[in-house]
Amino acid sequence: MGLPSSSLAPRRIVCLTEETTEWLYLLGEQDRIAGISGYTVRPRRAREEKPKVSAFLSAKIDKILALQPDCVFGFSDLQADIASQLVRHGVQVTIFNQRSVQDIFSMLYQVAAIVGRAEKGLELLRGMRERLDAIAAEAAKLPRRPRVFFEEWDEPPISCIRWVSELVGIAGGDDCFPELAKQPLGKDRIVADADEIVRRNPDIVVGSWCGKKFRPERVAARPGWDAVNAVRDQQLFEVKSADILQPGPAALTDGVEQLHRIVKQWSERHG
Numbered sequence: 001m002g003l004p005s006s007s008l009a010p011r012r013i014v015c016l017t018e019e020t021t022e023w024l025y026l027l028g029e030q031d032r033i034a035g036i037s038g039y040t041v042r043p044r045r046a047r048e049e050k051p052k053v054s055a056f057l058s059a060k061i062d063k064i065l066a067l068q069p070d071c072v073f074g075f076s077d078l079q080a081d082i083a084s085q086l087v088r089h090g091v092q093v094t095i096f097n098q099r100s101v102q103d104i105f106s107m108l109y110q111v112a113a114i115v116g117r118a119e120k121g122l123e124l125l126r127g128m129r130e131r132l133d134a135i136a137a138e139a140a141k142l143p144r145r146p147r148v149f150f151e152e153w154d155e156p157p158i159s160c161i162r163w164v165s166e167l168v169g170i171a172g173g174d175d176c177f178p179e180l181a182k183q184p185l186g187k188d189r190i191v192a193d194a195d196e197i198v199r200r201n202p203d204i205v206v207g208s209w210c211g212k213k214f215r216p217e218r219v220a221a222r223p224g225w226d227a228v229n230a231v232r233d234q235q236l237f238e239v240k241s242a243d244i245l246q247p248g249p250a251a252l253t254d255g256v257e258q259l260h261r262i263v264k265q266w267s268e269r270h271g
Helices: 018-026 043-050 061-066 077-088 102-114 118-140 163-171 195-200 216-220 249-270
Strands: 013-015 031-039 052-054 072-077 093-096 147-154 157-159 204-207 234-236
Touching: 018 031, 018 043, 018 249, 031 043, 031 216, 052 061, 061 077, 072 077, 072 204, 077 093, 093 102, 093 163, 102 118, 102 216, 102 249, 118 163, 118 249, 147 163, 147 195, 147 216, 147 234, 204 216, 204 249
Parallel strands: 013 031, 013 072, 031 052, 072 093, 147 204, 204 234
Antiparallel strands: 147 157
8 A cells, every 4th residue: 555645745844935834724734834934924824823933034943943844945045044054953945936927836836746735736726827817818808908017115116026027917917127027136126217117107006015005195206207107097006915926826816816907997997
């Protein structure tokens, strides 16, 4: 008799970012989670049930070690220092570096496979992919595509990362700064000349200020922005960072749905 895959999977997992926590809950494998990021808000119950052991760039190494994890999941080179400290203490660490929509799907499948739920993961991923395809098909029928400036930070203005740019496209809009979306680091997506945003004249501005509340009145009051279509037409919106800047289930579901509603309303009004 073969071994069940779930018996070979890690039993105690620490998630240093929110997306793997949310995914494990969706897979029904939340009992494997031993610790989470303090920034986790999805699902809400995780904050009540799980110890918080990390921020984004720092972690309580002693607290993580005390949890005796079989595996730690992290994200990107920004958590390399945390990872190296844990590896030196003999902890297995898996750092994902997903930057595109396809990367996110791949990461989610890998996590599902690691915990012995590959089939359940594929079932959920198929549902997400089908919905993205449906949104893209609906967007293709819109009478006009708006130019969208998605702002991750305001001072200085930082344009969106690749998966967000791709989701803007799926939702029916065109990213104003597609060339910056290719840059993985925020510092490389700074719009060096803020007047360039005015020149590209976005029809819609979406703000997601990394945990800080978006202030549309501040955007509208920027020098020269009174001539921008988005300001003139009051098309300034917030999508919370937990819903779109988390490269996991949230962005592929709630995040893109919000973008699509914003774009669809604009297109129906301006078509």
